[in-house]
Amino acid sequence: MDNLSKSDVFNGLTNEQYTKIIKTGFPKRLGPKSMLFHQGDPAEKCYLVNQGRLKLSKINEHGKEVIIRYAGAGELTAAVAVLKNGKYPVTAQSIEKTEVIQWDKSTIIDLMHRYPDIAINMLNILLENIDDLQHRYLELCSEHVEQRIARSLLRLMRRAGSKTLNGILIDIPLSRENVADYSGTTLYTVSRTLRSWEKKGWVRSARERITITDPHALVSFAENR
Amino acid sequence: MDNLSKSDVFNGLTNEQYTKIIKTGFPKRLGPKSMLFHQGDPAEKCYLVNQGRLKLSKINEHGKEVIIRYAGAGELTAAVAVLKNGKYPVTAQSIEKTEVIQWDKSTIIDLMHRYPDIAINMLNILLENIDDLQHRYLELCSEHVEQRIARSLLRLMRRAGSKTLNGILIDIPLSRENVADYSGTTLYTVSRTLRSWEKKGWVRSARERITITDPHALVSFAENR
DNA sequence: CGCTCTATTGATAAACCTCAAATACAGTGG
Protein backbone atom coordinates (compact mmCIF):
# COMPACT_ATOMS: atom_id res chain seq x y z
CA MET A 1 0.00 0.00 0.00
CA ASP A 2 2.94 2.25 0.46
CA ASN A 3 3.74 2.26 -3.20
CA LEU A 4 0.24 2.75 -4.52
CA SER A 5 0.59 6.50 -4.45
CA LYS A 6 3.86 6.02 -6.24
CA SER A 7 2.20 3.97 -8.89
CA ASP A 8 0.97 5.21 -12.14
CA VAL A 9 -2.27 7.05 -12.76
CA PHE A 10 -2.46 4.97 -15.88
CA ASN A 11 -2.76 1.63 -14.19
CA GLY A 12 -4.95 -0.78 -16.06
CA LEU A 13 -4.30 0.76 -19.44
CA THR A 14 -2.41 -0.92 -22.23
CA ASN A 15 0.99 0.33 -23.32
CA GLU A 16 -0.58 1.42 -26.56
CA GLN A 17 -3.18 3.52 -24.79
CA TYR A 18 -0.52 4.88 -22.51
CA THR A 19 1.73 6.13 -25.31
CA LYS A 20 -1.26 7.63 -27.05
CA ILE A 21 -2.19 9.50 -23.90
CA ILE A 22 1.33 10.75 -23.34
CA LYS A 23 1.34 12.23 -26.80
CA THR A 24 -1.64 14.42 -26.00
CA GLY A 25 0.45 16.32 -23.45
CA PHE A 26 3.40 18.61 -23.87
CA PRO A 27 6.76 17.77 -22.38
CA LYS A 28 8.55 20.40 -20.36
CA ARG A 29 12.08 20.30 -19.11
CA LEU A 30 13.17 21.84 -15.83
CA GLY A 31 16.62 22.46 -14.49
CA PRO A 32 17.35 21.72 -10.86
CA LYS A 33 15.51 23.86 -8.32
CA SER A 34 13.22 25.58 -10.75
CA MET A 35 9.68 26.49 -9.90
CA LEU A 36 6.89 24.66 -11.69
CA PHE A 37 3.95 26.37 -10.03
CA HIS A 38 3.27 28.35 -6.93
CA GLN A 39 0.56 27.91 -4.31
CA GLY A 40 -2.30 30.32 -4.92
CA ASP A 41 -1.74 30.58 -8.65
CA PRO A 42 -4.76 29.63 -10.74
CA ALA A 43 -4.44 25.96 -11.60
CA GLU A 44 -4.33 25.78 -15.37
CA LYS A 45 -2.24 22.74 -16.09
CA CYS A 46 -1.57 19.45 -14.43
CA TYR A 47 1.72 17.62 -14.61
CA LEU A 48 2.98 14.10 -14.80
CA VAL A 49 6.54 13.59 -13.65
CA ASN A 50 8.41 11.71 -16.31
CA GLN A 51 11.94 11.95 -15.01
CA GLY A 52 13.40 13.51 -11.91
CA ARG A 53 11.48 14.67 -8.89
CA LEU A 54 9.30 17.50 -7.62
CA LYS A 55 9.10 18.89 -4.13
CA LEU A 56 5.54 19.77 -3.18
CA SER A 57 5.43 22.15 -0.27
CA LYS A 58 3.40 24.78 1.47
CA ILE A 59 4.90 28.03 2.64
CA ASN A 60 3.38 30.33 5.21
CA GLU A 61 3.37 34.11 5.24
CA HIS A 62 6.64 34.27 7.20
CA GLY A 63 8.41 32.08 4.67
CA LYS A 64 8.43 28.91 6.75
CA GLU A 65 8.25 25.94 4.42
CA VAL A 66 6.70 22.56 5.03
CA ILE A 67 7.22 19.71 2.61
CA ILE A 68 3.98 17.89 1.88
CA ARG A 69 5.56 15.22 -0.28
CA TYR A 70 8.05 14.43 -2.99
CA ALA A 71 6.62 13.38 -6.34
CA GLY A 72 8.71 11.09 -8.50
CA ALA A 73 8.41 9.53 -11.92
CA GLY A 74 4.90 8.37 -12.72
CA GLU A 75 3.21 10.69 -10.28
CA LEU A 76 0.60 13.16 -11.37
CA THR A 77 0.20 16.46 -9.56
CA ALA A 78 -2.36 19.24 -9.51
CA ALA A 79 -4.89 17.27 -11.52
CA VAL A 80 -7.67 17.82 -9.03
CA ALA A 81 -6.92 21.50 -8.62
CA VAL A 82 -7.26 21.84 -12.40
CA LEU A 83 -10.49 19.91 -12.49
CA LYS A 84 -11.93 22.02 -9.72
CA ASN A 85 -11.07 25.23 -11.53
CA GLY A 86 -9.23 26.13 -8.41
CA LYS A 87 -5.86 27.37 -7.31
CA TYR A 88 -2.81 25.26 -6.71
CA PRO A 89 -2.88 24.37 -3.02
CA VAL A 90 0.87 23.81 -2.89
CA THR A 91 4.08 24.96 -4.48
CA ALA A 92 5.96 22.63 -6.82
CA GLN A 93 9.66 22.89 -7.45
CA SER A 94 12.03 20.52 -9.16
CA ILE A 95 14.89 19.34 -7.01
CA GLU A 96 17.01 17.98 -9.82
CA LYS A 97 16.86 17.89 -13.61
CA THR A 98 13.27 16.98 -14.19
CA GLU A 99 10.97 16.38 -17.11
CA VAL A 100 7.24 16.70 -16.77
CA ILE A 101 4.39 16.30 -19.20
CA GLN A 102 1.69 18.90 -18.99
CA TRP A 103 -1.97 18.83 -19.89
CA ASP A 104 -4.46 21.62 -19.78
CA LYS A 105 -7.89 21.30 -18.35
CA SER A 106 -9.88 20.39 -21.45
CA THR A 107 -7.41 17.68 -22.41
CA ILE A 108 -7.35 16.02 -19.02
CA ILE A 109 -11.14 16.05 -18.84
CA ASP A 110 -11.28 14.53 -22.27
CA LEU A 111 -8.82 11.82 -21.23
CA MET A 112 -10.78 11.00 -18.14
CA HIS A 113 -13.90 10.55 -20.20
CA ARG A 114 -12.17 8.35 -22.69
CA TYR A 115 -10.35 6.29 -20.08
CA PRO A 116 -12.44 6.04 -16.91
CA ASP A 117 -9.65 4.10 -15.20
CA ILE A 118 -7.74 7.33 -14.91
CA ALA A 119 -10.34 8.91 -12.66
CA ILE A 120 -10.53 5.81 -10.52
CA ASN A 121 -6.77 5.66 -10.16
CA MET A 122 -6.69 9.33 -9.27
CA LEU A 123 -9.23 8.78 -6.55
CA ASN A 124 -7.21 5.95 -5.09
CA ILE A 125 -4.02 7.95 -5.16
CA LEU A 126 -5.81 10.81 -3.46
CA LEU A 127 -6.92 8.47 -0.72
CA GLU A 128 -3.41 7.26 -0.16
CA ASN A 129 -2.30 10.84 0.14
CA ILE A 130 -4.96 11.61 2.72
CA ASP A 131 -4.01 8.54 4.68
CA ASP A 132 -0.37 9.44 4.61
CA LEU A 133 -1.06 12.99 5.69
CA GLN A 134 -3.31 11.91 8.53
CA HIS A 135 -0.64 9.57 9.76
CA ARG A 136 1.97 12.27 9.65
CA TYR A 137 -0.39 14.66 11.35
CA LEU A 138 -0.76 12.23 14.21
CA GLU A 139 2.97 11.75 14.40
CA LEU A 140 3.60 15.46 14.41
CA CYS A 141 1.18 15.87 17.30
CA SER A 142 2.27 12.98 19.39
CA GLU A 143 5.91 12.23 18.82
CA HIS A 144 9.20 13.80 19.66
CA VAL A 145 11.47 15.34 17.11
CA GLU A 146 13.99 12.54 16.79
CA GLN A 147 11.22 10.03 16.37
CA ARG A 148 9.66 12.11 13.63
CA ILE A 149 12.99 12.45 11.86
CA ALA A 150 13.37 8.68 11.97
CA ARG A 151 9.92 8.21 10.49
CA SER A 152 10.61 10.77 7.80
CA LEU A 153 13.77 9.03 6.72
CA LEU A 154 12.05 5.66 6.70
CA ARG A 155 9.15 7.06 4.68
CA LEU A 156 11.50 8.61 2.16
CA MET A 157 13.51 5.43 2.06
CA ARG A 158 10.43 3.40 1.18
CA ARG A 159 9.48 5.76 -1.61
CA ALA A 160 12.88 6.58 -3.01
CA GLY A 161 15.34 4.12 -1.61
CA SER A 162 17.87 2.27 -3.70
CA LYS A 163 20.07 -0.49 -2.41
CA THR A 164 23.78 0.12 -2.28
CA LEU A 165 26.72 -1.65 -0.72
CA ASN A 166 26.50 0.38 2.46
CA GLY A 167 22.75 0.28 2.92
CA ILE A 168 19.75 1.94 1.39
CA LEU A 169 20.40 5.28 -0.20
CA ILE A 170 17.60 7.83 -0.29
CA ASP A 171 17.80 8.81 -3.91
CA ILE A 172 16.76 12.42 -3.49
CA PRO A 173 19.06 15.41 -2.98
CA LEU A 174 18.18 15.99 0.62
CA SER A 175 19.69 18.74 2.72
CA ARG A 176 19.36 18.93 6.49
CA GLU A 177 16.89 21.70 5.93
CA ASN A 178 14.79 19.54 3.61
CA VAL A 179 14.58 16.83 6.21
CA ALA A 180 13.67 19.47 8.77
CA ASP A 181 10.91 20.89 6.60
CA TYR A 182 9.60 17.39 6.07
CA SER A 183 9.69 16.52 9.77
CA GLY A 184 8.53 19.76 11.27
CA THR A 185 11.75 20.78 12.98
CA THR A 186 14.89 22.82 12.33
CA LEU A 187 17.97 22.05 10.32
CA TYR A 188 20.11 22.26 13.46
CA THR A 189 18.20 19.55 15.22
CA VAL A 190 18.34 17.36 12.12
CA SER A 191 22.09 17.86 11.87
CA ARG A 192 22.66 16.90 15.50
CA THR A 193 20.36 13.91 15.22
CA LEU A 194 21.91 12.55 12.04
CA ARG A 195 25.33 13.01 13.56
CA SER A 196 24.45 10.97 16.60
CA TRP A 197 22.91 8.25 14.45
CA GLU A 198 25.97 8.22 12.28
CA LYS A 199 28.06 7.55 15.37
CA LYS A 200 25.77 4.65 16.19
CA GLY A 201 26.13 3.29 12.69
CA TRP A 202 22.48 3.68 11.75
CA VAL A 203 23.01 6.08 8.87
CA ARG A 204 25.75 7.54 6.73
CA SER A 205 25.46 10.97 5.31
CA ALA A 206 27.21 13.22 2.87
CA ARG A 207 26.22 16.58 1.49
CA GLU A 208 22.56 16.21 0.54
CA ARG A 209 22.78 12.45 0.53
CA ILE A 210 21.57 10.13 3.23
CA THR A 211 22.09 6.40 3.35
CA ILE A 212 20.33 4.28 5.90
CA THR A 213 22.72 1.58 6.98
CA ASP A 214 20.57 0.04 9.71
CA PRO A 215 16.88 0.42 8.86
CA HIS A 216 15.91 -2.04 11.55
CA ALA A 217 17.48 0.04 14.27
CA LEU A 218 15.72 3.14 12.99
CA VAL A 219 12.36 1.41 12.89
CA SER A 220 12.72 0.14 16.38
CA PHE A 221 13.81 3.58 17.56
CA ALA A 222 10.79 5.18 15.91
CA GLU A 223 8.41 2.71 17.48
CA ASN A 224 9.76 2.38 20.99
CA ARG A 225 10.07 6.06 21.62
CA MET B 1 -15.23 27.22 0.37
CA ASP B 2 -15.10 26.66 4.06
CA ASN B 3 -18.56 25.19 4.11
CA LEU B 4 -18.23 22.97 1.11
CA SER B 5 -16.98 20.09 3.17
CA LYS B 6 -19.92 20.75 5.43
CA SER B 7 -22.30 20.65 2.54
CA ASP B 8 -24.28 17.72 1.48
CA VAL B 9 -23.04 14.83 -0.58
CA PHE B 10 -26.38 15.05 -2.30
CA ASN B 11 -25.95 18.47 -3.81
CA GLY B 12 -27.59 18.83 -7.15
CA LEU B 13 -30.22 16.21 -6.50
CA THR B 14 -33.91 16.91 -6.14
CA ASN B 15 -35.65 16.52 -2.81
CA GLU B 16 -37.50 13.61 -4.24
CA GLN B 17 -34.32 11.84 -5.22
CA TYR B 18 -32.85 12.68 -1.86
CA THR B 19 -35.67 11.12 0.15
CA LYS B 20 -35.57 8.07 -2.06
CA ILE B 21 -31.85 7.69 -1.41
CA ILE B 22 -32.23 8.15 2.32
CA LYS B 23 -34.74 5.32 2.38
CA THR B 24 -32.19 2.91 0.95
CA GLY B 25 -30.10 3.28 4.12
CA PHE B 26 -30.78 2.19 7.67
CA PRO B 27 -31.00 4.72 10.47
CA LYS B 28 -29.00 4.11 13.62
CA ARG B 29 -29.24 5.99 16.88
CA LEU B 30 -26.28 6.61 19.13
CA GLY B 31 -26.17 7.89 22.66
CA PRO B 32 -23.52 10.45 23.62
CA LYS B 33 -19.93 9.25 23.48
CA SER B 34 -20.61 5.95 21.84
CA MET B 35 -18.28 4.37 19.35
CA LEU B 36 -19.43 4.09 15.75
CA PHE B 37 -16.35 2.47 14.29
CA HIS B 38 -12.73 2.05 15.21
CA GLN B 39 -9.63 2.70 13.15
CA GLY B 40 -8.29 -0.51 11.67
CA ASP B 41 -11.64 -2.27 11.60
CA PRO B 42 -12.67 -3.50 8.16
CA ALA B 43 -14.79 -0.79 6.56
CA GLU B 44 -18.15 -2.36 5.88
CA LYS B 45 -20.57 0.52 6.13
CA CYS B 46 -20.51 4.20 5.48
CA TYR B 47 -22.47 6.72 7.46
CA LEU B 48 -24.31 9.95 6.89
CA VAL B 49 -24.78 12.12 9.94
CA ASN B 50 -28.41 13.07 10.20
CA GLN B 51 -28.47 14.68 13.61
CA GLY B 52 -25.80 15.33 16.16
CA ARG B 53 -22.09 15.12 15.59
CA LEU B 54 -19.23 12.67 15.27
CA LYS B 55 -15.65 13.08 16.38
CA LEU B 56 -13.22 11.57 13.88
CA SER B 57 -9.86 10.95 15.40
CA LYS B 58 -6.72 8.91 15.20
CA ILE B 59 -5.14 7.32 18.22
CA ASN B 60 -1.56 6.13 18.43
CA GLU B 61 -0.24 3.06 20.17
CA HIS B 62 0.33 4.94 23.43
CA GLY B 63 -3.27 6.15 23.53
CA LYS B 64 -2.56 9.71 22.44
CA GLU B 65 -5.53 10.98 20.48
CA VAL B 66 -5.58 13.51 17.67
CA ILE B 67 -8.84 14.88 16.35
CA ILE B 68 -8.92 14.91 12.57
CA ARG B 69 -12.29 16.65 12.29
CA TYR B 70 -15.81 16.88 13.60
CA ALA B 71 -18.55 15.69 11.25
CA GLY B 72 -21.96 17.31 11.60
CA ALA B 73 -25.35 16.88 9.99
CA GLY B 74 -25.16 16.27 6.26
CA GLU B 75 -21.64 14.91 6.32
CA LEU B 76 -20.77 11.50 5.01
CA THR B 77 -17.93 9.50 6.52
CA ALA B 78 -16.03 6.38 5.61
CA ALA B 79 -17.51 6.18 2.13
CA VAL B 80 -14.15 5.95 0.44
CA ALA B 81 -12.82 3.38 2.88
CA VAL B 82 -15.83 1.25 2.05
CA LEU B 83 -15.41 1.67 -1.68
CA LYS B 84 -11.76 0.74 -1.44
CA ASN B 85 -12.54 -2.43 0.48
CA GLY B 86 -10.22 -1.07 3.06
CA LYS B 87 -10.06 -0.44 6.76
CA TYR B 88 -11.37 2.59 8.55
CA PRO B 89 -8.46 5.03 8.74
CA VAL B 90 -9.90 6.82 11.76
CA THR B 91 -12.05 6.22 14.79
CA ALA B 92 -15.56 7.69 14.90
CA GLN B 93 -17.36 8.44 18.12
CA SER B 94 -20.53 10.40 18.75
CA ILE B 95 -20.11 13.34 21.08
CA GLU B 96 -23.79 13.87 21.75
CA LYS B 97 -27.04 12.11 20.90
CA THR B 98 -26.54 11.36 17.26
CA GLU B 99 -28.44 9.73 14.45
CA VAL B 100 -26.67 8.37 11.41
CA ILE B 101 -27.87 6.60 8.32
CA GLN B 102 -25.82 3.64 7.22
CA TRP B 103 -25.30 2.04 3.85
CA ASP B 104 -23.34 -1.04 3.01
CA LYS B 105 -20.97 -1.29 0.14
CA SER B 106 -23.23 -2.66 -2.55
CA THR B 107 -25.89 -0.06 -1.86
CA ILE B 108 -23.54 2.88 -1.96
CA ILE B 109 -22.01 1.66 -5.20
CA ASP B 110 -25.44 1.26 -6.65
CA LEU B 111 -26.36 4.78 -5.60
CA MET B 112 -23.24 6.23 -7.12
CA HIS B 113 -24.03 4.58 -10.41
CA ARG B 114 -27.58 5.82 -10.38
CA TYR B 115 -26.69 9.35 -9.30
CA PRO B 116 -23.28 10.31 -10.63
CA ASP B 117 -23.47 13.62 -8.80
CA ILE B 118 -22.82 11.76 -5.59
CA ALA B 119 -19.39 10.63 -6.69
CA ILE B 120 -18.50 14.09 -7.90
CA ASN B 121 -19.61 15.66 -4.65
CA MET B 122 -17.64 13.10 -2.71
CA LEU B 123 -14.55 13.93 -4.68
CA ASN B 124 -14.98 17.62 -3.98
CA ILE B 125 -15.52 17.05 -0.30
CA LEU B 126 -12.44 14.87 -0.20
CA LEU B 127 -10.43 17.64 -1.76
CA GLU B 128 -11.63 20.13 0.81
CA ASN B 129 -10.58 17.71 3.51
CA ILE B 130 -7.13 17.37 2.04
CA ASP B 131 -6.80 21.10 1.77
CA ASP B 132 -7.88 21.59 5.33
CA LEU B 133 -5.50 18.97 6.60
CA GLN B 134 -2.58 20.38 4.62
CA HIS B 135 -3.29 23.78 6.07
CA ARG B 136 -3.40 22.44 9.58
CA TYR B 137 -0.26 20.47 8.94
CA LEU B 138 1.54 23.65 7.99
CA GLU B 139 0.18 25.43 11.04
CA LEU B 140 1.23 22.61 13.30
CA CYS B 141 4.75 22.79 11.92
CA SER B 142 5.17 26.51 11.88
CA GLU B 143 3.07 28.12 14.56
CA HIS B 144 3.16 28.37 18.30
CA VAL B 145 0.68 26.67 20.54
CA GLU B 146 -1.49 29.68 21.37
CA GLN B 147 -1.72 30.58 17.73
CA ARG B 148 -2.81 27.07 16.88
CA ILE B 149 -5.42 27.10 19.60
CA ALA B 150 -6.77 30.35 18.20
CA ARG B 151 -6.96 28.87 14.72
CA SER B 152 -8.66 25.75 16.04
CA LEU B 153 -11.34 27.75 17.79
CA LEU B 154 -11.91 29.90 14.72
CA ARG B 155 -12.11 26.84 12.51
CA LEU B 156 -14.62 25.18 14.81
CA MET B 157 -16.53 28.43 15.05
CA ARG B 158 -16.88 28.63 11.29
CA ARG B 159 -18.14 25.09 11.07
CA ALA B 160 -20.30 24.91 14.15
CA GLY B 161 -20.82 28.43 15.39
CA SER B 162 -24.20 29.79 16.38
CA LYS B 163 -24.83 33.40 17.22
CA THR B 164 -25.83 34.22 20.76
CA LEU B 165 -26.16 37.42 22.76
CA ASN B 166 -22.61 37.17 24.06
CA GLY B 167 -20.91 36.18 20.84
CA ILE B 168 -20.58 33.09 18.73
CA LEU B 169 -21.03 29.85 20.58
CA ILE B 170 -19.22 26.79 19.33
CA ASP B 171 -22.09 24.37 19.32
CA ILE B 172 -20.10 21.25 20.16
CA PRO B 173 -19.47 19.82 23.62
CA LEU B 174 -15.83 20.74 23.76
CA SER B 175 -13.60 20.00 26.71
CA ARG B 176 -10.17 21.50 27.18
CA GLU B 177 -8.80 18.13 26.26
CA ASN B 178 -10.77 18.07 23.01
CA VAL B 179 -9.37 21.43 22.03
CA ALA B 180 -5.91 20.16 22.92
CA ASP B 181 -6.32 17.04 20.80
CA TYR B 182 -7.51 19.20 17.95
CA SER B 183 -4.63 21.67 18.29
CA GLY B 184 -1.81 19.32 19.07
CA THR B 185 -1.11 20.39 22.63
CA THR B 186 -2.12 19.50 26.20
CA LEU B 187 -5.25 20.27 28.13
CA TYR B 188 -3.24 22.31 30.64
CA THR B 189 -1.95 24.67 28.04
CA VAL B 190 -5.43 25.05 26.57
CA SER B 191 -6.83 25.82 30.00
CA ARG B 192 -4.25 28.51 30.70
CA THR B 193 -4.67 30.01 27.27
CA LEU B 194 -8.45 30.17 27.42
CA ARG B 195 -8.22 31.68 30.88
CA SER B 196 -5.99 34.47 29.69
CA TRP B 197 -8.21 35.15 26.70
CA GLU B 198 -11.22 35.22 28.96
CA LYS B 199 -9.53 37.93 31.01
CA LYS B 200 -8.98 39.88 27.80
CA GLY B 201 -12.62 39.49 26.85
CA TRP B 202 -11.96 37.46 23.73
CA VAL B 203 -13.82 34.32 24.80
CA ARG B 204 -16.17 33.08 27.49
CA SER B 205 -16.10 29.52 28.58
CA ALA B 206 -18.04 27.16 30.74
CA ARG B 207 -17.74 23.44 31.21
CA GLU B 208 -17.39 22.03 27.71
CA ARG B 209 -18.78 25.15 26.14
CA ILE B 210 -16.79 27.88 24.47
CA THR B 211 -18.17 31.17 23.19
CA ILE B 212 -16.06 33.49 21.13
CA THR B 213 -16.90 37.02 22.11
CA ASP B 214 -14.31 38.80 20.00
CA PRO B 215 -13.57 36.84 16.84
CA HIS B 216 -11.74 39.75 15.31
CA ALA B 217 -9.23 39.87 18.13
CA LEU B 218 -8.66 36.15 17.83
CA VAL B 219 -8.11 36.35 14.09
CA SER B 220 -5.64 39.15 14.43
CA PHE B 221 -3.84 37.26 17.19
CA ALA B 222 -3.61 34.15 15.02
CA GLU B 223 -2.25 36.09 12.09
CA ASN B 224 0.20 38.45 13.75
CA ARG B 225 1.83 35.80 15.87
C1' DC C 1 41.48 29.70 -5.49
C1' DG C 2 37.86 32.31 -3.98
C1' DC C 3 32.69 32.12 -3.53
C1' DT C 4 28.59 30.19 -2.09
C1' DC C 5 25.92 26.85 -0.07
C1' DT C 6 25.68 23.22 3.36
C1' DA C 7 26.78 21.18 7.67
C1' DT C 8 28.50 21.09 12.48
C1' DT C 9 28.67 22.51 17.10
C1' DG C 10 28.25 25.17 21.43
C1' DA C 11 25.85 28.29 24.38
C1' DT C 12 21.56 30.25 25.69
C1' DA C 13 16.86 30.85 26.12
C1' DA C 14 12.19 30.11 25.32
C1' DA C 15 8.27 27.39 24.82
C1' DC C 16 5.84 23.87 26.46
C1' DC C 17 4.95 19.61 28.98
C1' DT C 18 4.48 16.95 33.19
C1' DC C 19 3.01 16.16 37.66
C1' DA C 20 0.55 17.26 41.71
C1' DA C 21 -3.01 19.29 44.10
C1' DA C 22 -6.91 22.12 44.71
C1' DT C 23 -11.32 23.70 43.09
C1' DA C 24 -15.60 23.99 40.48
C1' DC C 25 -19.37 21.83 38.33
C1' DA C 26 -23.27 18.67 36.90
C1' DG C 27 -25.83 14.92 37.63
C1' DT C 28 -27.70 11.27 40.83
C1' DG C 29 -30.01 9.18 44.31
C1' DG C 30 -31.53 9.61 48.90
Next chain:
DNA sequence: CCACTGTATTTGAGGTTTATCAATAGAGCG
Protein backbone atom coordinates in the same frame (compact mmCIF):
# COMPACT_ATOMS: atom_id res chain seq x y z
C1' DC D 1 -33.16 19.96 48.54
C1' DC D 2 -28.77 18.29 49.72
C1' DA D 3 -24.88 15.50 50.09
C1' DC D 4 -22.10 12.59 47.14
C1' DT D 5 -19.43 11.31 43.27
C1' DG D 6 -17.15 11.52 39.19
C1' DT D 7 -15.48 14.72 35.71
C1' DA D 8 -13.69 18.98 34.16
C1' DT D 9 -10.93 22.81 35.10
C1' DT D 10 -7.49 25.72 37.17
C1' DT D 11 -3.03 26.74 38.84
C1' DG D 12 1.77 26.32 40.47
C1' DA D 13 6.42 24.57 40.33
C1' DG D 14 9.92 22.41 37.96
C1' DG D 15 12.09 20.26 34.26
C1' DT D 16 12.79 18.83 29.38
C1' DT D 17 12.81 19.42 24.83
C1' DT D 18 13.83 22.01 21.20
C1' DA D 19 14.52 26.42 18.88
C1' DT D 20 17.55 30.26 18.22
C1' DC D 21 21.77 32.58 17.46
C1' DA D 22 26.50 32.78 16.36
C1' DA D 23 30.58 31.14 14.72
C1' DT D 24 33.35 27.71 12.17
C1' DA D 25 34.39 24.19 9.05
C1' DG D 26 33.75 21.68 4.75
C1' DA D 27 32.28 20.77 -0.24
C1' DG D 28 31.51 21.79 -4.73
C1' DC D 29 31.69 24.97 -8.69
C1' DG D 30 33.30 28.12 -12.00
